[in-house]
């Protein structure tokens with residue numbers, strides 16, 4: 001279990017994360033969503049101990065996380081936004097280098113690397129250098145590398161940023177399978193469909209403040225399962241309904257061009273966070 005208690009981070013006088021309180025249960029898949037600059041990466045940074053909180057604390061299974069507690073730190077692995085691998089190393093070398101950093105026996109490194117590269121569909125490319133990998137392959141390799149030390153918690157900062165639709169789906173499948181094997185996952189993303197598909201629960205973050213957390217389905221139900229998009233002179237207007245009959249009634253009464261569809265997490269996000277940003 002991950003507990004963030006009154007967690008804040010200031011960069012000089014700028015408050016990037018403001019009194020964050022959040023509990024993520026063991027085995028949960030949690031998505032942290034928010035616009036650019038909301039404080040998501042800073043939060044991941046504090047969880048991975050790359051950044052020190054200005055105030056508050058992180059507890060892992062009830063134990064306080066700090067840079068000195070190596071045993072506790074090993075429960076966590078992070079996949080950062082930036083590709084952080086030597087370009088001239090092959091996949092095998094990247095994995096071996098990581099294992100050696102953690103003093104793993106070579107036999108264990110080889111066995112586990114093979115298993116992970118196979119699992120991620122990378123085994124045929126194991127002798128290829130990082131320089132020659134596609135963006136999607138690099139991200140998958142970073143996931144493999146993060147899993148080498150058998151962490152219980154995986155922190156992923158925008159794992160599918162810049163990926164094409166197919167590579168993204170492959171990554172989703174991979175993350176789903178890992179979560180099914182009881183890995184706790186905290187992910188940040190700008191892709192609402194990704195969060196809706198993968199996450200048990202999501203949290204909306206804006207200006208360093210965690211506004212709301214709930215299951216995507218519950219958030220959608222709260223707003224209304226059915227959306228009517230109305231084409232207005234000034235742009236598109238959305239209307240939300242709990243009952244399909246009400247939506248159809250609205251649709252047939254409306255003189256403008258309209259269409260009916262299911263409400264998505266993106267609608268919820270735009271209603272809650274988008275409105276706040278518009279008011280600024």
Ligand SMILES: Nc1ncnc2c1ncn2[C@@H]1O[C@H](COP(=O)(O)OP(=O)(O)OP(=O)(O)O)[C@@H](O)[C@H]1O
Nearest residue numbers: 011012014016034035036037038039040041042043
């Ligand atoms: N090292 C730093 N020094 C000063 N300000 C920083 C630093 N790192 C981040 N910030 C600021 O803190 C705020 C939060 O940044 P952060 O990277 O955590 O946001 P984010 O939600 O991950 O954004 P994005 O979705 O664009 O990655 C931003 O205003 C950013 O400019």
